[in-house]
Amino acid sequence: MITVVSAPxxxxxxxxxxxxxxxxxxxVSGLADRDSGLALNALLGxxxxxxxxxxxxAGGVLRFERDASVAFGGADAICALNRAPLQARxxxxxxxxxxxxxxxxxxxxxxxxxxxxxxxxxxxxxxRSTLLSARIGGAEGRRLRTGDSxxxxxxxxxxxxxxxxxxxxxxxxxxxVTRGPQADLFDDLGWSEFLGAEFIVSIASDRVxxxxxxxxxxxxxxxxxxxxxxxxxAIQVPNGGSxxxxxxxxxxxxxxxxxxxxxxxxxxxxxxxxxxxxxxFELTR
Amino acid sequence: xxxxxxxxRLGDDALLIRFANTISWEVGTRVRAAAAGIRAMEIESVTxxxxxxxxxxxxxxxxxxxxxxxxxxxxxxxxxxxxxxADSSAIVEIPVRYDGPDLDDVAxxxxxxxxxxxxxxxxxxxxxxxxxxxxxxAYLGDLDPLLVVARRSVPRLRVPAGSVAIAAAQxxxxxxxxxxxxxxxxxxTLRMFDVARNPPALIRAGDxxxxxxxxx
Numbered sequence: 001m002i003t004v005v006s007a008p009x010x011x012x013x014x015x016x017x018x019x020x021x022x023x024x025x026x027x028v029s030g031l032a033d034r035d036s037g038l039a040l041n042a043l044l045g046x047x048x049x050x051x052x053x054x055x056x057x058a059g060g061v062l063r064f065e066r067d068a069s070v071a072f073g074g075a076d077a078i079c080a081l082n083r084a085p086l087q088a089r090x091x092x093x094x095x096x097x098x099x100x101x102x103x104x105x106x107x108x109x110x111x112x113x114x115x116x117x118x119x120x121x122x123x124x125x126x127x128r129s130t131l132l133s134a135r136i137g138g139a140e141g142r143r144l145r146t147g148d149s150x151x152x153x154x155x156x157x158x159x160x161x162x163x164x165x166x167x168x169x170x171x172x173x174x175x176x177v178t179r180g181p182q183a184d185l186f187d188d189l190g191w192s193e194f195l196g197a198e199f200i201v202s203i204a205s206d207r208v209x210x211x212x213x214x215x216x217x218x219x220x221x222x223x224x225x226x227x228x229x230x231x232x233x234a235i236q237v238p239n240g241g242s243x244x245x246x247x248x249x250x251x252x253x254x255x256x257x258x259x260x261x262x263x264x265x266x267x268x269x270x271x272x273x274x275x276x277x278x279x280x281f282e283l284t285r
Numbered sequence: 286x287x288x289x290x291x292x293x294r295l296g297d298d299a300l301l302i303r304f305a306n307t308i309s310w311e312v313g314t315r316v317r318a319a320a321a322g323i324r325a326m327e328i329e330s331v332t333x334x335x336x337x338x339x340x341x342x343x344x345x346x347x348x349x350x351x352x353x354x355x356x357x358x359x360x361x362x363x364x365x366x367x368x369x370x371a372d373s374s375a376i377v378e379i380p381v382r383y384d385g386p387d388l389d390d391v392a393x394x395x396x397x398x399x400x401x402x403x404x405x406x407x408x409x410x411x412x413x414x415x416x417x418x419x420x421x422x423a424y425l426g427d428l429d430p431l432l433v434v435a436r437r438s439v440p441r442l443r444v445p446a447g448s449v450a451i452a453a454a455q456x457x458x459x460x461x462x463x464x465x466x467x468x469x470x471x472x473x474t475l476r477m478f479d480v481a482r483n484p485p486a487l488i489r490a491g492d493x494x495x496x497x498x499x500x501x
Contacts, residue, residue: 019332019333019344020332020333021333021420021485022333022335022342022344023320023333023334023335023336023416023489023490024416024420024421024478024484024485024486024489025416025417025418025419025420025421025422025423025486026420026485124480125480125485131420133419133420133461133463134419134420134421134460134461134478134480135461136420136480178294178296178297179294180295181293181295181301181303226306226307226308226337226338226339226340227337227338227415227417227424228301228303228337228338228339228340228342229295229299229301229335229337229340229341229342229417230295231295231296231298231299231342231344232296233296234295234296251417251418251419252335252416252417253335253337253415253416253417253418254417258295261294261295261296261297262296263296263297264296264297264298264347265297
């Protein structure tokens with residue numbers, strides 16, 4: 001069991017997501033930085049879909065109420081165990097009563113804290129992921145709060161197996177996208193502006209969607225465009241407005257044209273961009 | 286008139302089949318029939334089949350199957366103009382207390398009496414075109430043409446769960462407290478989305494829905 005001694009403003013429990021209910025309006029949810037989550041679970045000998053804590057915004061403290069093997073990664077953060085500094089992507093065997101201090105997130109958005117055996121909250125519609133809009137998954141469908149007790153699973157495998165060590169290094173450079181279903185509504189000028197622009201992740205961005213400042217785009221589309229299914233990474237463009245990227249908890253349908261979709265292999269890197277960070281897009285294939 | 290549906294990719298893990306560019310009952314029926322046909326194929330690695338007004342998205346695990354392979358597999362179902370309507374026979378009845386804060390405003394905008402607004406809203410049988418926005422939110426149509434009003438210019442930050450609302454040619458029930466720009470004309474105590482049920486959504490695409498006025 002883990003006790004949340006001091007919760008940050010935003011932390012939820014996530015796994016790889018909830019599938020099969022999008023036709024009822026249920027988004028996939030799941031870890032925004034899926035790649036880092038997979039790497040940590042591999043490091044700990046967990047099932048790839050084991051749930052972990054996705055921790056954002058500020059520092060806090062967790063206490064492990066029994067002996068545990070833990071690792072963290074994703075965003076760069078300053079963390080310590082009983083005041084001794086820790087490194088990311090390393091398995092620590094911590095005795096019962098140990099406290100993990102998350103001082104602050106230095107770079108990126110989501111710090112992932114994983115434990116051997118995974119977080120053991122009830123599986124709701126096939127997933128442990130928290131979905132705040134429907135109050136389901138994770139800790140009673142809400143953010144973690146100070147004082148929460150979080151059940152943990154039993155580690156089934158010896159930790160520290162063969163681990164992709166390259167996970168620390170993230171690509172830099174433009175975020176790759178493919179053409180979206182409404183790519184043709186944007187003329188050559190619109191596309192060259194889109195691909196030439198330096199966007200800034202807006203403060204108005206969360207697990208539902210990231211708004212991108214820096215360029216507004218116009219298109220030739222009908223404003224009465226019928227809503228249609230979206231996907232994680234879809235870049236929606238309200239006419240004359242700032243693009244909005246659909247994130248893990250975003251709506252399953254939307255009525256804005258989608259100029260492009262971020263490649264799946266780039267979504268983890270994109271999700272870790274914090275407000276104020278800059279990015280460009282590059283069209284692939 | 287039937288067009289040949291177009292298929293486009295929607296990122297790396299999904300494709301989008303487009304049957305038309307404008308909403309109509311006929312297109313909606315065809316969309317749902319095709320979605321049912323694709324589901325019935327039980328293609329391994331397909332995680333979700335999502336019908337909307339004029340489109341269907343098919344989501345899959347790109348690590349296990351390619352987009353081209355799915356396109357080949359579903360082509361026959363998509364291109365057949367299914368004469369069999371695959372809509373469910375389920376009729377969902379929703380008791381509504383017509384006490385919404387926008388009832389008077391809707392009456393004023395439409396030039397109808399409040400009584401007439403209620404009568405026109407509750408006398409129709411609706412079909413669920415699609416779900417989205419939040420879990421369990423079903424877009425129901427078509428509204429009586431005299432009740433069609435544009436959505437509010439300033440959305441509410443908090444619409445209570447269970448609110449029965451209208452906007453444009455649609456009506457819906459808000460399953461959860463969320464922001465919202467539709468006109469609130471009533472409320473229901475039914476739970477629109479409940480994970481303890483199977484399926485969790487009270488209304489699913491293709492279902493028939495009636496609103497029953499109640500005093501309680």
